[in-house]
Amino acid sequence: MENSPTPHHIKARLARLWSVLVAGALLIGSMVTAAPASAAALTKISDFGSNPGSLNMYSYLPAGLPDNAPLVVALHGCTQSASDYYAKSGWPKYADLYGFALVFPEQPSLISPINYCFDWGTSSNITRGKGQVLSIYQMVQYAKANYHVNPSRIYVTGLSAGGGMAADLLAAYPDVFAAGSIHSGPAAYCSTTGITNTNCLSGTTSRTPKQWGDLIRNAYSGYSGPYPRVAIWHGSSDYTVNPAQLTYSRDGWTNVWGISQTPSSTRSLTGGTTENVYNDANGKPAVVTYSISGMGHGLAVNPGSGADQCGTSSTYYLKYICSSYYTATFFGLDQTGPAAPSGLSVTGTTDTSASLTWYPVSGAAGYNVYRNGTKINTSAVTSTAYTDTGLASGTSYSYTVAAVDGAGAVGSQSAAVNATTSSYTPQCFTASNYNHVAAGRAHQSGGYVYANGSNQQMGLWNLYTGHTLEERSAGYFVIADSGCPT
Numbered sequence: 001m002e003n004s005p006t007p008h009h010i011k012a013r014l015a016r017l018w019s020v021l022v023a024g025a026l027l028i029g030s031m032v033t034a035a036p037a038s039a040a041a042l043t044k045i046s047d048f049g050s051n052p053g054s055l056n057m058y059s060y061l062p063a064g065l066p067d068n069a070p071l072v073v074a075l076h077g078c079t080q081s082a083s084d085y086y087a088k089s090g091w092p093k094y095a096d097l098y099g100f101a102l103v104f105p106e107q108p109s110l111i112s113p114i115n116y117c118f119d120w121g122t123s124s125n126i127t128r129g130k131g132q133v134l135s136i137y138q139m140v141q142y143a144k145a146n147y148h149v150n151p152s153r154i155y156v157t158g159l160s161a162g163g164g165m166a167a168d169l170l171a172a173y174p175d176v177f178a179a180g181s182i183h184s185g186p187a188a189y190c191s192t193t194g195i196t197n198t199n200c201l202s203g204t205t206s207r208t209p210k211q212w213g214d215l216i217r218n219a220y221s222g223y224s225g226p227y228p229r230v231a232i233w234h235g236s237s238d239y240t241v242n243p244a245q246l247t248y249s250r251d252g253w254t255n256v257w258g259i260s261q262t263p264s265s266t267r268s269l270t271g272g273t274t275e276n277v278y279n280d281a282n283g284k285p286a287v288v289t290y291s292i293s294g295m296g297h298g299l300a301v302n303p304g305s306g307a308d309q310c311g312t313s314s315t316y317y318l319k320y321i322c323s324s325y326y327t328a329t330f331f332g333l334d335q336t337g338p339a340a341p342s343g344l345s346v347t348g349t350t351d352t353s354a355s356l357t358w359y360p361v362s363g364a365a366g367y368n369v370y371r372n373g374t375k376i377n378t379s380a381v382t383s384t385a386y387t388d389t390g391l392a393s394g395t396s397y398s399y400t401v402a403a404v405d406g407a408g409a410v411g412s413q414s415a416a417v418n419a420t421t422s423s424y425t426p427q428c429f430t431a432s433n434y435n436h437v438a439a440g441r442a443h444q445s446g447g448y449v450y451a452n453g454s455n456q457q458m459g460l461w462n463l464y465t466g467h468t469l470e471e472r473s474a475g476y477f478v479i480a481d482s483g484c485p486t
Contacts, residue, residue, distance in 0.1 A: 040096070042086050042104070049138030053119075053131045056106035057139045058082040061147060062096045068362050070100040070153035070333055071143050073136065073169075075162030077184075077299070077316055078117040082106035085159070088317045089299060090310025090324040097307075098333045101147050105136050107161075120164030121191035121200065128172040128220055132165065137173060150339045155331045157181035157324075159299045159316070160241065161195060163233075167249065170228045171219035179229040181327040184241055184297055187248035189215040203242025212248055213255030226415050227256050231288045231330045233323050235295025243291070250289050254278050257286045271295075271302065271320030282398050282416045283373060288330055292320050299323060337411030338364045338403035346419040347385075351393035352474045354419035356401070357385045361411070364403035368410060372398050380404050393424035393473055428484035430468040433458050441469050441477050451477040 045057040072095070076085035082104035086092060095102050107118050118132060125131035136156075143149050156177050158166035163185020170180040171188040190205060191197035199205045207215075216227070230253045234246035254261050263276035264283075272293035280286040292300055300323040301311025310322040328334060343359035356369070366380025371388060391397065397420075400413040429441060433449040436442040436458070442449050444461040451458060451469055453476030459465040470480035 042083060045139075045142065048142040049135070051135045051138065053125060053133070053135035054108065055132060055135045055139075056082065056108055057142070058086070058104040058106060059143065059147070060086060060092055060095060060102040060104070062099060062101075065099060065101060065147070067148040068150045068339055069147070070098075070155065070331070070339075071103065071140065071147070071149040072100055072328075072331070072333070073103045073105065073140065073154070073156040073166075075105055075118060075136075075156070075158030075165050076107075076116070077158075077160030077162050078115045080116060080159075080316065085162075088301070088312040088314055089159075090301060090322055091157075093310050094324060094328045094333065098328065100153075100333055101143060101149050103139050103143055105139060107132075117161035117195055118158070118165040119195055120161055120168055120186060121193065121195040121197055123192040126165075126168040126172065126189065126192070126219075133169055133172050136165075136169060137176065140176060152342045153178055153332075153339055155179050155181075155333075157183065157327055158185060159183045160185055160297065164190070164195070168219070170230060171216040174220060174223055174227050175225055177228045179231070179331050181231040181233065181323075181330070182249055183233040183299055183323060183327075184235060184238055186241060186245050187212060187215075187252055189219060190245070190248065200245070201241055203244030203248075205248065207248070207251075209251035209255040209261060212252030216252050216256050227253070229286050229330070231290065231327055233290045233292070233300060233327075235292045235297065235300070235318070235320075237294050238297045240297035246289055246291060250278070250287060253287045259286060263289075269321060269326070270308075271300065273300075273321045275326075282400070285330070290321075290323070290326065295320050332412045335412050337409035338362070338405050340412040341367065341384075341401045341403055341414045344399065344401050344414045344417050346399075346417055349419055349421050351422045351424040352391050353387055353389045354391060354397060354399070354421065355385070355387045356399055356417070356419075358401050358414065360384050361403040363405055364411075365406040366404045368402045368404060370400045370402070370413060373400075391421050393421050396420040424473050426484070427471045428468055428480060429471070430466065432463045432466040433461055434463045436467070436469060437461065441471070451479060454478045 040063045042060050048057050074091050107116050119125040156166045156169050163182040166180050167182045167188035186200045190200040232246050232249045234243045264279040265277045267275050274291045276289045277285045278287040298316035298318040300320045301317045302309045302322040308325045310324050313319045338361050341358040341361050347357050348355045366382050368375050369377050369386050398416050400416050402413045403411045437444050442451050449458040449461045456479050458467050468480050469477040470484050471477050
């Protein structure tokens with residue numbers, strides 16, 4: 001039989017145990033909760049609002065993060081935590097590389113109906129201004145006030161239940177998020193009666209693209225602004241959330257954008273991934289889907305040191321492709337120039353011109369103006385206004401604007417606006433050939449006169465030969481001696 005420990009031995013063991021517990025607590029605190037907001041560490045934020053959804057908030061700010069940086073809200077999946085998602089998803093790598101802030105909401109186990117899952121399917125938690133979506137909105141507001149992030153470059157991404165919550169946030173707050181990513185999650189508002197809705201999880205929900213789109217539109221009824229761009233990821237062998245959800249999400253968001261469900265382009269990526277791009281009316285990706293052949297339920301990662309590699313392989317972190325990298329580039333986070341200008345509007349048009357204004361961008365030395373996707377200014381525009389001239393009458397044009405910093409780096413382009421020039425009213429002028437040339441309606445060469453635009457010969461350059469010229473568009477004249485339209 002063993003000898004019983006003496007009181008001295010018990011005290012020694014308790015002392016050693018206490019030292020281990022203190023050291024562990026200090027280590028955890030230094031990693032998660034004790035770091036100041038300015039340090040490059042995952043930090044818990046205790047007071048970010050009324051928090052009706054009873055969620056936790058964690059943030060990660062790369063060292064030296066400047067004002068006006070983008071913000072990404074990253075939502076973990078079921079059975080996961082903020083620290084787990086922070087450590088394995090790969091998002092901190094790109095926050096450091098590209099310079100943006102991260103917020104990690106967390107679903108505490110005590111209020112989760114199932115295994116730390118965000119509640120993407122209950123009306124009280126996904127209605128704008130209520131529950132968990134309001135808690136996450138308050139986290140964004142905290143980041144805007146305390147981290148001074150760019151309000152026009154706020155994004156959300158999520159896995160599984162976090163993906164379903166990301167989809168609902170994009171629908172409920174389209175005025176907050178510029179873009180989002182739904183990874184292995186249900187479509188927006190697939191359910192309002194709980195997250196165990198079997199039709200959503202099994203992929204047996206039957207709706208048309210318009211019906212999926214209506215669910216998104218009805219989440220913020222009366223909203224008339226632009227909707228976020230959306231990336232949708234799913235494994236073809238996901239038996240937890242059926243891969244049909246990729247199609248449902250695609251149908252809803254393409255319908256909201258008013259674009260076809262037929263991809264504009266398709267390409268193959270690493271890890272058996274097929275990317276389908278659905279462009280908007282201006283030829284820019286509005287919706288992108290990523291189907292990963294053979295992948296089950298989880299976040300796609302690809303551990304390694306390459307620029308397009310990230311994450312840690314683990315349960316629900318599956319080695320196929322670094323989805324965080326492709327999502328970050330889809331968001332435009334890899335662009336190093338200034339932020340995209342906001343407030344672009346058309347202030348006036350004529351039959352040959354369109355005038356534009358926009359809000360200034362911090363750090364911009366000038367701006368580029370793009371007509372139908374092509375840059376039209378020969379030197380940087382130094383004001384926040386521009387008039388495009390020489391346009392065809394009665395024609396619609398699409399415009400975007402991008403800021404340029406002092407080093408010449410060009411930022412991302414603004415949301416597009418359309419301008420339609422007014423129709424031109426033909427005018428007629430009767431005069432001698434000499435006076436037509438003097439007035440700029442014609443030109444002379446070798447003693448003969450030719451109408452500007454049409455180049456029709458009008459006879460000798462003198463005061464005695466005359467014609468009637470009709471100006472059919474600005475600067476384009478034709479001989480109209482037989483009569484002009486009234």
